[in-house]
Amino acid sequence: MGDALLAENGRPAYIHGQAPAKALDSLKQATAIPIAFFAFNHPVHRLFEIATKRPAHLIEQLWSIRMSSYVRSAAYAASQVLAAQGLTVKRSHLSEVIAALLGYRTHAALAVEETDVSLDYHLDDAEVLVLNQTMGEARAEQLGLPAAGVAVPDVMTACIDALKAHAGSVGVYVSVADFYESHASQALAEAIYNDDDVAGAMAESNASFPDEPEMDIECPSTTDLWAAVSEWAIEADGVMTGEYDLEGDRMFNGDTLNCRGRLLYSKAGRAGLVLIEASGMAGADDSWRDLDREDELAYLQSLERPATL
Known part of the structure; x- marks a missing residue:
């Protein structure tokens, strides 16, 4: 969470219409990240290829990755807390539960919406987050976590605490x-x-x-x-x-x-x-x-x- 990669009045300043090289150069200057990062580092190792073929969508791709990174970081933190309790839960499952807490049926649905440039705001713009515990609990049930010996309340606590810890200055409320x-x-x-x-x-x-x-x-x-x-x-x-x-x-x-x-x-x-x-x-x-x-x-x-x- 935090400021947009290219901020303009609090929103991402897209670079539609720029030539591939100029688009990538603009991105490098705006983020102060070495160009090699975009060419080689996972999970954005294909962004150089994306930039040269589809410059209009470069920032949108990064926008989705940024929010996905927030979810992945929270999922990792939750997995560590659960592991300390002797509970093993796949991080992919925890990402799904966290996406559900954020109001999405699946993590894929979250990722798709984050690339929708027709929306005025995305999750990364939020001043506050109001979680949907009912959806989160239902998703944990669907994923079979109780059958695997993992109590849903334990998963909810770990995921919610992780979301709060990784939200920066954004207020996170459970209902x-x-x-x-x-x-x-x-x-x-x-x-x-x-x-x-x-x-x-x-x-x-x-x-x-x-x-x-x-x-x-x-x-x-x-x-x-x-x-x-x-x-x-x-x-x-x-x-x-x-x-x-x-x-x-x-x-x-x-x-x-x-x-x-x-x-x-x-x-x-x-x-x-x-x-x-x-x-x-x-x-x-x-x-x-x-x-x-x-x-x-x-x-x-x-x-x-x-x-x-």
Whole structure:
């Protein structure tokens, strides 16, 4: 994971239309990797041939190799952890499980999608990764790991830990609920608190709001993250409670705002997300007016009652 090989506004700068020699030279200058690396080193020992025959796809080929390298590195790390526990699992099987955790039915499907230049983002662009444990567990079952004496939970733990360890600065979450609890709820609270429309609602209330809203504890329902093609969003409600200066001259007209925040992401692969927009909205909670009316009615009724001796 990390920056693209040829970065331009965070995305790979492709070199379509360049002559083979110029394409390879551009690649060498951009990556500072010796030319011999591209000609001879595995797994890119055929890239020189690819460059001379299909320069338009050179970067796309490297893009796929980069993500595949991330998966292979994680699979190797997971295999070492399992081996230390006396469990032998083929690295090819672990690569399949990791691909499933990333939302793909097979590792081959991941590799194919990584070379699709029609997509705005790929897994390597992800700011966060939200894993699909259900798919990962199902893939481990399909590969016959339990029948071979390897418990699925042990495989999941090893693969997830390896993905986190090799993801660099990218946040890795084991589920949408984990993503919400560990990251999105705070991001939503900040989006609400910093929204201009919410600032207007704060000003109208006559109260001061020093703190961000308290967001719902329970993870909100969302569309299927891993099935979403181009965009995915998560929304949640919260409550912001303000403060009044009891010695001040500002009339009380409510100190609670009902809030809602929304985070909109571009998909980066099946499990990856890139934040596009964070927004919020808020409206006054006027339930205090009903309480005031109830108190006033109770007071008037008390005046109508005959005095008791």
